[in-house]
Amino acid sequence: MAAIEMKNIVKEYEDGFQAVNDVTLDIADGEFMILVGPSGCGKSTLLRMIVGLEDITGGDMVIGGKRVNDEAPRDRNLAMVFQNYALYPHLSVFENIAFPLRLAKRPEQEVQERVRAAADVLELHEHLGRKPAKLSGGQRQRVAMGRAIVREVEAFLFDEPLSNLDAKLRGQMRTEISRLQRRLGTTTVYVTHDQTEAMTLGDRVCVLRKGVIQQVASPRELYEQPVNLFVAGFIGSPPMNFLPATPEGGALRTPFGTIALDERRAAAVAGHDLLLVGIRPEAFEDASLVEESRRPAGSVFRAHVDVTEWLGDSQYAYIPYEAPERVTTALRELSRELDAEEVRTQAIVSIDASSRIREGREAELWLDTRKAHVFDPTTGANLTRDAEAGAELTRTAAEDRAEHLRAAREHRSAPEAPTAGASA
């Protein structure tokens, strides 16, 4: 196990295309780092540079204190799980998992023991004699993971490992990967374009856009204190709503009424004529269901509800709004970058499942103005980001994590404990 440090990593292809541009990222020993971004953002390229399958144009790749830029993949002692698993079809499951050990010429007994141990962890025992072609998608996925955990590696690298599974299995395997990593405490780099995976698995998440790092932070900080429009729009589902706004004294005028700003935020937005207000769907509520004590924290407005979606535990309402040309252009640009569909200028708001708001009617909604962020539509920068609060969120997450790791390592080093822990 080792820390991975990237210093000013650049990947430039022969045609001059820069897939990764000046990435500096420190991944701590035992940390679960997610690389996330829309397709073509360079996340897979970065992962392949860590493992050595892609040449590094510039910068330093340091794994465990050693610069590995010029080392072949086999000398880096990393394990990788590929998107399509890349199992060896001519070998049985046992031999697939044993493959790295066989290459290292380990004694037969050690091979047997280690493969059995890995199969125990992944519940692959009854399949050891079968060929990969006979396995289901989830089982193949587990074999690929078995091949990774069978030896003592510096780090695990996952390249969109769950994208070939159906939704139900994906959720299951996600928790399995999380549990496995927490138990082994091995440094892990995980590439995905799925933000649910990014939010649930990562200790920290690195959001990439066109080969450039946008923000590296805990999932909570990304969600609550995004650094710019791109991160705000990428993280969260349904996505954050962006409303056009014009400053008016200490407040902002939006299609959904006037939003009052506190002193700090008012100062931050001063001097701009047109702005974008970002509000998460859950910051809205059916006004009639908001308790009196919470009411003053936000503002109430009336709007025409276009469509409602009732999902049992929650309910979404779609509210169209008018926006000036400059805002729609900025939003269209953003949605194209995020691989999203063409945005219509409508807000998606989350309301209580018991709400009586019906589609096609006017409704009275409440909006928690404390949670609104204000963005500059030209640069995309978040003008009201509270860096201190954000850092605090990541610090808390890191402490929780360190606690967890310590417990996992004590557990592992305790005699006779590992197999007992596997079933717990």
Next chain:
Amino acid sequence: MRTKRRSRALSLVGALLVIAYATLPVLWIVSLSFKGGDDINNRRFWPTSLSLENYRIVLSSDLFLTALRNSVGIAAIATTISVVLATLAAYAVARLQFPGKKLLLGTALAITVFPIIAIATPLFNLWRTVGLYDTWLGLIIPYLSFSIPLSVYVLSAFFREIPWEMEQAAQVDGATSWQAFRKVIVPLAAPGVFTAAILTFFAIWNDFIFGITLTSSEAARPVPAALAFFSGASQFSQPTAPIAAASVLVTIPVVVLVLLFQQKIVAGLTNGAVKG
């Protein structure tokens, strides 16, 4: 319903025609080989009585047996060398980008369609000068020059089908490039390698032009060429029936080979390697 039945009947008739077209000459040769003595003049398709006389003549003939030894030896050596070299070359063609790759593949394809007869005479003169005339090596070299390009072509298509992740996974697992090739790629490409080997073997086994022009004695003459020198039981009888028997005998190894490797040739070994 009716048109369906009619089209079914039509395709059946078509199939029968094709089968008859392909098997009649073979059956005719087999039938001839069992006609003893003057039975070949019996004006009927089948022999009057089954006779093994021709086979006895063929198998006791030195001419045929040495030719058979030459054929087996030359074909085996040339096929082995050709497949090994072609596998390595095809892997390079499929995986590496190098200048002149298109030209190389184009040349390979051009060679496979090159008329063999055009180089037979020059080769005859050249081989006589350098002393390769009427030797095994003198036949193996031209066979290689024609079979390697074809094999490279067949195999590189096969290698391209194998997902690159296979090798990359092997490399991350700790394999050198050579180990990844030997332990992962070659086993996966086995159906292609067998296909190439069998195609090569057949081409060499059946070759007549080089066999007849580049040999003059029993030292290297292969079966197809030797058959032309075959004489009957006595010099007064036509050797047609013994030649038929010899032809049947040289066809047997080919049939056996195909039956043996039939399952190996079946592709689809990569099933389950990637998502499915």
